[in-house]
Amino acid sequence: MDNVTLKxxxxxxxxxxxxxxxxxxxxxxxxxxxxxxxxxxxAKLGFQPNPYASSLRKNKSxxxxxxxxxxxxxxxxxxxxxxxxxxxxxxxxxxxxxxxEDYRRETDILQLLRNGRVDGVMIxxxxxxxxxxxLDAYQNADIPLVFFxxxxxxxxxxxxxxxxxxxxxxxxxxxxxxxxxxxVFLSMAGNLSISCGRKSGYIKALTKYGLADNARVIxxxxxxxxxxxxxxxxxxxxxxxxxxxxxxxxxxxNTYEVCRDLDMDVPQQLKVISFSNLPAxxxxxxxxxxxxxxxxxxxxxxxxxxxxxxxKKKLLSSEKKIVIPSHLVARESTGCKQNK
Amino acid sequence: MDNVTLKxxxxxxxxxxxxxxxxxxxxxxxxxxxxxxxxxxxAKLGFQPNPYASSLRKNKSxxxxxxxxxxxxxxxxxxxxxxxxxxxxxxxxxxxxxxxEDYRRETDILQLLRNGRVDGVMIxxxxxxxxxxxLDAYQNADIPLVFFxxxxxxxxxxxxxxxxxxxxxxxxxxxxxxxxxxxVFLSMAGNLSISCGRKSGYIKALTKYGLADNARVIxxxxxxxxxxxxxxxxxxxxxxxxxxxxxxxxxxxNTYEVCRDLDMDVPQQLKVISFSNLPAxxxxxxxxxxxxxxxxxxxxxxxxxxxxxxxKKKLLSSEKKIVIPSHLVARESTGCKQNK
Numbered sequence: 001m002d003n004v005t006l007k008x009x010x011x012x013x014x015x016x017x018x019x020x021x022x023x024x025x026x027x028x029x030x031x032x033x034x035x036x037x038x039x040x041x042x043a044k045l046g047f048q049p050n051p052y053a054s055s056l057r058k059n060k061s062x063x064x065x066x067x068x069x070x071x072x073x074x075x076x077x078x079x080x081x082x083x084x085x086x087x088x089x090x091x092x093x094x095x096x097x098x099x100x101e102d103y104r105r106e107t108d109i110l111q112l113l114r115n116g117r118v119d120g121v122m123i124x125x126x127x128x129x130x131x132x133x134x135l136d137a138y139q140n141a142d143i144p145l146v147f148f149x150x151x152x153x154x155x156x157x158x159x160x161x162x163x164x165x166x167x168x169x170x171x172x173x174x175x176x177x178x179x180x181x182x183x184v185f186l187s188m189a190g191n192l193s194i195s196c197g198r199k200s201g202y203i204k205a206l207t208k209y210g211l212a213d214n215a216r217v218i219x220x221x222x223x224x225x226x227x228x229x230x231x232x233x234x235x236x237x238x239x240x241x242x243x244x245x246x247x248x249x250x251x252x253x254n255t256y257e258v259c260r261d262l263d264m265d266v267p268q269q270l271k272v273i274s275f276s277n278l279p280a281x282x283x284x285x286x287x288x289x290x291x292x293x294x295x296x297x298x299x300x301x302x303x304x305x306x307x308x309x310x311x312k313k314k315l316l317s318s319e320k321k322i323v324i325p326s327h328l329v330a331r332e333s334t335g336c337k338q339n340k
Numbered sequence: 341m342d343n344v345t346l347k348x349x350x351x352x353x354x355x356x357x358x359x360x361x362x363x364x365x366x367x368x369x370x371x372x373x374x375x376x377x378x379x380x381x382x383a384k385l386g387f388q389p390n391p392y393a394s395s396l397r398k399n400k401s402x403x404x405x406x407x408x409x410x411x412x413x414x415x416x417x418x419x420x421x422x423x424x425x426x427x428x429x430x431x432x433x434x435x436x437x438x439x440x441e442d443y444r445r446e447t448d449i450l451q452l453l454r455n456g457r458v459d460g461v462m463i464x465x466x467x468x469x470x471x472x473x474x475l476d477a478y479q480n481a482d483i484p485l486v487f488f489x490x491x492x493x494x495x496x497x498x499x500x501x502x503x504x505x506x507x508x509x510x511x512x513x514x515x516x517x518x519x520x521x522x523x524v525f526l527s528m529a530g531n532l533s534i535s536c537g538r539k540s541g542y543i544k545a546l547t548k549y550g551l552a553d554n555a556r557v558i559x560x561x562x563x564x565x566x567x568x569x570x571x572x573x574x575x576x577x578x579x580x581x582x583x584x585x586x587x588x589x590x591x592x593x594n595t596y597e598v599c600r601d602l603d604m605d606v607p608q609q610l611k612v613i614s615f616s617n618l619p620a621x622x623x624x625x626x627x628x629x630x631x632x633x634x635x636x637x638x639x640x641x642x643x644x645x646x647x648x649x650x651x652k653k654k655l656l657s658s659e660k661k662i663v664i665p666s667h668l669v670a671r672e673s674t675g676c677k678q679n680k
Binding site (some may be wrong): 078 | 413420424435436438459593627
């Protein structure tokens with residue numbers, strides 16, 4: 001805590017703390033002369049009102065919380081950039097909580113935040129979250145909550161996502177158009193909204209090309225070594241794929257690693273496309289084709305929606321479910337030469 | 341704010357709010373039977389004490405702030421992971437502030453935090469920070485402050501850094517040992533502690549090899565296009581370098597982009613090494629040799645030091661300046677074949 005308190009100011013000025021407090025809040029009950037004296041000394045001594053006293057009085061914490069699975073991920077760090085930009089303009093503070101994809105941590109964090117520490121919550125749910133009671137509790141609480149990217153479908157809260165099914169379709173069709181016929185989908189485990197969406201797009205594209213029977217989904221996870229093992233078995237197995245759609249960048253990286261180990265040529269022997277927001281994907285060997293998500297915009301829009309609720313403004317129905325499209329960047333990993 | 345307040349609990353139980361409050365804090369003045377009744381109802385209704393009332397009472401916010409230049413950077417996101425791990429174990433909340441390398445934002449944030457919103461501050465200063473009055477103000481305030489990575493040398497605050505000079509030396513000597521004689525250093529603009537350290541290590545290595553006269557430093561910045569222009573001029577100029585030490589990963593990425601444009605072979609025509617914490621550096625074309633900083637450990641250690649100060653424990657003199665070494669990972673961009 002800073003040294004200069006309201007009491008000290010009052011003593012120095014020979015006024016009551018209440019007069020000092022009202023002067024600083026520009027109350028009309030106080031004379032201009034007194035207000036000027038108080039403000040001058042407050043400025044000189046660098047007095048800052050205690051935010052907790054102010055929070056209690058105004059019932060506002062001027063703080064929002066953002067709950068994300070991990071921070072070491074270009075998608076989520078770009079989202080944070082968007083959120084922070086909006087929060088700063090609104091004069092709000094941003095608390096960050098990482099679940100590390102752990103459902104228990106997520107539950108603890110949400111429980112902790114129910115006590116009025118924040119004016120609103122933004123969350124992208126963990127991929128181990130299968131029960132949603134900790135979120136249901138928010139439905140009855142007064143704390144605004146907005147989902148982004150990974151949502152809990154059954155809860156009536158606003159959400160900002162990308163068009164995962166459409167993007168999964170685009171990625172898969174891109175491989176089919178470049179000649180692939182045996183395309184495998186590397187999926188995240190669990191029942192995340194985004195996994196289901198991306199997978200359904202994959203199936204839809206195969207179906208459109210009459211290849212629904214060839215659908216093969218392999219679940220990967222957080223452990224690189226286990227992923228590489230699964231991918232190695234896939235690439236050395238009887239039913240070798242000629243294309244891979246990776247639901248997250250990590251699995252594409254694992255695929256590249258295994259291909260390097262096996263001296264397998266990408267894209268000659270295997271084409272690879274991945275959901276990824278890594279700017280350096282263009283520098284990979286070979287440059288990685290990607291589905292790029294509008295991460296910054298997702299952060300920006302979900303923060304905008306959250307502040308509308310906090311400010312008690314009515315949401316348009318179009319603002320309750322915002323979908324921002326992802327786009328395809330074709331590079332050499334799917335046989336597309338890049339322009340220099 | 342949640343609906344269940346202390347007052348409502350009290351009314352429901354037919355007790356005074358003060359009795360309820362003391363029961364929840366396990367006061368010995370209250371009978372066990374009453375405490376049990378209060379706690380049972382509080383648990384049933386999901387009552388959470390107001391953190392701001394509690395902060396006012398205890399003079400603790402249970403919150404720390406981390407101020408970083410950017411979040412879309414593997415180094416800082418790994419640091420955040422380390423900080424968050426310690427904070428979680430201590431039951432603390434973490435506020436995150438991004439300066440976007442803007443001195444004015446940094447000043448605003450620090451001013452904002454002087455009012456007791458947080459119990460401590462961790463900061464890595466922006467590269468546009470040249471005046472330090474906003475930090476000096478903390479020297480007289482009661483808020484603990486710890487520097488990490490980028491420090492303000494003249495302030496008597498604890499700091500956790502890596503051995504930038506030693507790492508700059510290691511990177512440069514690595515190039516010299518692989519045969520380079522015309523090594524250029526791509527530096528961040530400004531007078532950041534880390535830039536100066538890395539640059540001094542570069543000079544020291546050249547001097548050791550009798551090449552001090554060949555030293556050439558080019559200042560790069562946040563704008564990719566300007567960086568590429570500078571690098572293009574360098575690589576097409578009279579005095580072509582045979583090696584590049586990039587002070588940050590972004591400049592190595594810019595170098596790769598220009599080499600691709602100019603059909604210049606890395607490492608045949610130009611060897612490249614960079615400070616970088618990007619796990620995917622191994623997948624670059626060619627795989628990028630890197631100096632890897634102990635980002636997670638820097639986050640962990642600086643949070644540990646901060647909490648020691650918050651908890652009013654005495655710091656050992658070895659804890660006031662902690663230096664954690666970086667390490668070299670040699671790959672094909674400096675002509676080193678990787679083991680599979």
